Amino acid sequence: METLAKEKSEFRNYEQGDITAAVKEHYRKMRSRQTYDYVQRMKAKYLTFDKPMSLWDAMGKLNALIDVSDPDLNLPNVQHLLQSAEGMRKEGRPDWMQLVGLIHDLGKVMYLWGSDEDGTSQAEQWGLVGDIFVVGCRLPDSCVYPSFNELNPDMQNEAYNTETGIYEEGCGLDNLQLAWGHDEYLYQVLKNHKENSIPEEGMVMVRYHSFYPWHTGGSYEKLLSAKDEQYKEWIKDFNQYDLYTKSPKLYDLEEMKEYYLPIAEKYLGKGPIYW
Template identity: 30%
Template sequence: GREKILLFRRDGATERAVGKILFVVSDGEERTDGGAGDAKIIVLDVKEEFRGTNLGGLLFTECMRALSGYGSERVLLDAEEDMSRYNRLVRFYKQLGCQVKPNTRIQYINNNDGETYRKIPMYRGLDASDRNRSSSWLEGRPFLPFCLVDAMGRCLRLRQSPLATHQWLLVQREEGDGELCIRSTLGQYLCVSSDGDVAADRTECHDWERFILRVVALPGDVAVDGQESVEGRQYLHSRSLWVLKSAAHAGKHLAVDKEGFLCSSRVPTFWQKRWQKTGVAERGQDRATQPPSAASLVCTRDTPQRRLHYRTAWSTQSVAFVRGMRERYLGFRLRKMGLLEAMDLVGTAQSRPFSDGWDGVSLKSLLFFTAEHLRKRGLPDWEQLVALVHGLGRIVRSIDVNFLQEGMDEYDWTLLSKSRPVGCMCDDDLNFPEYRELSPDRLNDGYMSDLGMYRKNCGLGDLLLLWSGPEYMYHMLSANCTTIPQEGLAMLRYFSFSGWHSGGYFSELCNVDDEMMRSSVSEFNKFRCEARDQCKSNITEKDCNHLWNSHYSGIVAKYNLDGQLSW
């Protein structure tokens, strides 16, 4: 007889069907090889706005489970597709284990709608794995379709899997306190083994398949959550950090290795939720409040330490703060010393201060590595010099005896982070805008517009940027009369101003000269990030000295930065 499996979506108290599969348990004919009658799939359909998370594969897998219970040994189907989707549907069914029936003709159909369709007969045998699924673990149980992706939106892979990517279902376990299972749409459960391997090769959920999803509570975010803007609260929640822990193996977290494969790690990897809206809102429903159709867990570089730093920057940095820092430091009376001595003073500083799992690479090693990275690319010597010194602003923490006595132990502005202007509205969504309402400048109406206290097209040189390590270094080199070209000094000052050079923001504040150097600043930052990601170990002191004596000391002298500099 004819059977069907329906897939429903629940939005609050409302349920609606979003997918279905109709099948006939027996087509009424005996097989010529003496086997049981074939089953046949009549319709497999998922509504267009819910496609993209392999819900069709989920329905197909559940159909195979049901048919195995009826004793069927083979299922037939027709892959009917228009010519513009040539072989797309066939590939979909082949990924589910189907094959094109041999010695059959492909039918071409014209439905008088201007499109030509082709119908390809296919079949699939029911194997032991189908028969082992005696009951549906999902029947009547809510689940959330989602993807595991990297920061670029690419689906994360399993090292020992024939599939290039997986689509997942997050399912709440009835047993255990807040425990979850992660099941692929094709019926395999993600698991962490006792030796730490991550795989999806089991069709039952036991100990190794249990996970715990926990939000990372950042001190003070409760107060931020009380902000008046509903949109602000929603955005704050969307940016929260989560960890996925194995419930069976204490201290093991779901992580991603350097090649983009899922793995386990004792060092927490952090994830963020991303929602994808459906294509069509219900009648009378605001799209902003429309429930999402799909979700992703994004493996992010973000860490609690980094979020805390940016939140404190929003609550600390203001027009008054930046002007105060300029008055305090732009006299350059802290110390007299050369660049090599400064490099030695930051020799043991961490190169990645916001990382939970620091790899031991020092800031000095990273600076030399970055300069060498640009040198190997054949970039000008002055650009290599900018790369060598771009992180030396960290030295202020060491040479300013009052630094730790004035509350800066809670907010270290010398740490390299994204920059932005103060004294105007900041719509830059790359710069933790969920903390925007903490800014002291919000109390001044004159700063609460796109231009704020600036003139249109005044030029970036007139802006008060966040007081930071690169900002300090830009002013320090200029005060010491360096002959580095203006383009190089712009790279030093603006490489961390990614909202401008890469995000497309603040164009109303730029002049023609700024626009001309935007691409070169962005390129410098790209090479800097490449070097940061590739630098995995320290450069020995001997090698650093060799690089300095054989190459960089000459460049330093060429651009008038040798001898004793005022810091």
């Protein structure tokens, strides 16, 4: 990677600095409110694919959103997307991967039609951003602020509070219900988009990049399938750009369009995306 303003060990530090209180409060709400039933309700409510918006308009909307769960970046989210994509471009990664870097957090546009009650608004982001976990089984200690796990009402429900919960052993990642947020939202939006030809690796990067208790924490072993080992390699490769490209450097979205729009059109076509 390029020379960094910060050492790698300085990223994802949840116990230092003045933004910690807001980050911690975000995770307290997320852990106590993201239940199995909540996730089902959000899927029914937000996966309607009836709101057309171009990719570039969606990028522009993230100029107005700062991710409250991120202890490493206090810039509009679109800057994080440009930094991730540029990190990949500098290292000559494939064009589809640069595109995934550019759009991986675009699901956060959900805030445009979100609400405080759902945690999907600018003010309340606990249903939008942050590390995700499996609903329908026990919360692992690898979650950030694990002491909040017991606040989740599902942990009082014996159908949901065992190691495998409602799932079959070895069922694999694709069969799990994850906490609701921008990863699953964008994944489903792209999956529904007929002209999408982003390779499987890229779609996995979109869907599971926030699943830290699995890809970094090593939890949920009993639920994984052989296929998930491959998924993890892809995610680890992606994650270095998602995390370590964060810096105060600012890009101009309009200037970047010249390079990235043709790549976006190659894999997603020219028409609008239905959100």
